[in-house]
Amino acid sequence: MSRLSDANVSIAKEIIGRYPRPKSALIPLLHLAQEQHGWVSNESMSHIAELVGVTPAEVYGTASFYEMFKFHPVGRYCIDVCTNISCQLLGAWELLEHAERRLGVRAGSTTDDGMFTLEDVECIAACTEAPAIEVNYRYRYRVTPDDFDALIDKLTAGRLGDEVPRFGTLARVRQRTTDRWSGAGTTAQAEVDAR
Numbered sequence: 563m564s565r566l567s568d569a570n571v572s573i574a575k576e577i578i579g580r581y582p583r584p585k586s587a588l589i590p591l592l593h594l595a596q597e598q599h600g601w602v603s604n605e606s607m608s609h610i611a612e613l614v615g616v617t618p619a620e621v622y623g624t625a626s627f628y629e630m631f632k633f634h635p636v637g638r639y640c641i642d643v644c645t646n647i648s649c650q651l652l653g654a655w656e657l658l659e660h661a662e663r664r665l666g667v668r669a670g671s672t673t674d675d676g677m678f679t680l681e682d683v684e685c686i687a688a689c690t691e692a693p694a695i696e697v698n699y700r701y702r703y704r705v706t707p708d709d710f711d712a713l714i715d716k717l718t719a720g721r722l723g724d725e726v727p728r729f730g731t732l733a734r735v736r737q738r739t740t741d742r743w744s745g746a747g748t749t750a751q752a753e754v755d756a757r
């Protein structure tokens with residue numbers, strides 16, 4: 563798995579420039595790496611380390627604290643089914659079993675076509691809306707097996723492209739260079755779409 567692309571190195575340098583200390587940019591750079599590859603490889607962590615002047619171990623130490631960063635290939639859509647107590651009482655186990663049957667994989671696995679990774683997770687802080695699931699960290703509440711099937715149908719058909727970001731990033735952050743603000747073509751603007 564490769565390092566950051568040339569285009570993403572340019573973006574990374576602009577992101578780093580927004581912070582008083584380069585290593586403060588670690589989290590957005592990890593998101594950038596995950597956007598590029600779908601997961602955070604050792605090579606991309608080493609590259610980020612070079613860019614911000616820390617060791618690869620420090621990059622991994624930061625990244626591994628956060629569940630949303632993946633260190634192995636995952637499907638285009640990570641579907642997390644909460645099976646903690648509130649969700650469990652309202653049918654989460656049945657929902658998970660249904661999801662396993664529908665996708666043809668056990669929890670912790672990825673479908674052969676690389677579309678879906680199914681995960682059995684602990685409380686995702688949506689207990690009042692149980693049973694709850696996430697798809698690439700976008701919530702779905704009070705999910706029934708029929709709701710799950712409808713979700714999979716839409717994702718497979720590509721009908722949720724505007725709602726569900728690729729590769730499990732927590733927020734959809736678009737980074738771009740624009741001369742709109744500086745007139746010099748060097749100012750980066752982050753557009754954060756927190757849907």
Ligand code: FES
Nearest residue numbers: 644649685688689
């Ligand atoms: S128990 Fe499922 S969201 Fe809290």
